[in-house]
Amino acid sequence: MKKLLAVLKKAGFDSFLLMIGAMILMAYFLPQPGLVKEPVSLEEIASIGVSLIFLFYGVRLSLEKLKAGLANWKMHIVVQLTTFLFFPLIVLAARPLFMGTDFELLWLGVFFLAALPSTVSSSVVMVSIAKGNIPAAIFNASISSLIGVVVTPLWVGLFIASATGDFDVTDIFIKLVLQVLLPVIIGISLNSRFGGTAEKYKKQLKQFDQAIILTIIYTSFCKSFSEHLFDGFTALELVGLAAGMVVLFFTIFLCVGLISRLLGFSTEDRITVLFCGSKKSLVHGTVMSKVLFQQSTITGIVLLPLMLYHAFQLIAASIMAQSMARRKEE
Secondary structure (H helix, E strand, O other): OOOHHHHHOOOOOHHHHHHHHHHHHHHHHOOOHHHOOOOOHHHHHHHHHHHHHHHHHHHHHOHHHHHHHHHHHHHHHHHHHHHHHHHHHHHHHHHHHHOOOHHHHHHHHHHHHHHOOOHHHHHHHHHHHOOOHHHHHHHHHHHHOOOOOHHHHHHHHHHHHHOOOOOHHHHHHHHHHHHHHHHHHHHHHOOHHHHHHHHHOOHHHHHHHHHHHHHHHHHHHHHHHHOOOOOOOHHHHHHHHHHHHHHHHHHHHHHHHHHHHHOOOOHHHHHHHHHHHHHOOHHHHHHHHHOOOOOOOOHHHHHHHHHHHHHHHHHHHHHHHHHHHHHHOO
């Protein structure tokens, strides 16, 4: 068993990815706990957890570091335009192929993925392994998370109403402010006092984040399985979705690499652009789905492309980061 785990870890799989798979299986075979409302539901626990995730994120976010990172503005613009404009436009261009078909909800899930901010921790880790510009990676990952609080709902809101029929802009905006934006602002205000403590316990905070994400994934899939929403999809179609995520990743990765070369970025900056611009945040995706698709049974389907993309980006980025590091050492 230890040898198997070691092989999986070397390939880019980690225990968290395996736990995600376990939550989906548990939701399929044991959905009842995720559907129970009394005395307290797992959904309510997850909602409180979402606010705490963003509160702790704000506590760890240093405004001084963000200000220091503004110098390399050209690279930051490329990363953020890739994350919030180029990515969604590519997926939007494919929308006519899915309109009026059984795959329209899956397209919405892919578009939701495309509109999300970049990852924070894993982007910085991959840039570090590949020997890229680490301060720039920290800046881009942090600023991407803040921009995503506003931009992601605006993008996704254009299409949620037709898919769910219950999208209320005012209601969603209020929930985002109370559940996401306000906790981040409070957290930032506490950074000078508790930032050091939050950094000290960042491993425990990461475990808390993951526990909340797993809870959201479990409850979302409990709803979707109970409504038999996946019954219309064959195994071959789901494999096709996974293949589509692979194609999407490499399309973005290659295009961003070409743009950074044309702009004459240094090797370190190119590495940062590649990893920050091609990755999407599972943390923000799962917690935002709690707000954007609240009370909706389609959340499991919407999250499926994100989870497939997340798994592949970790594996591919891990392999490529190690390859880049070896080339730099030669």
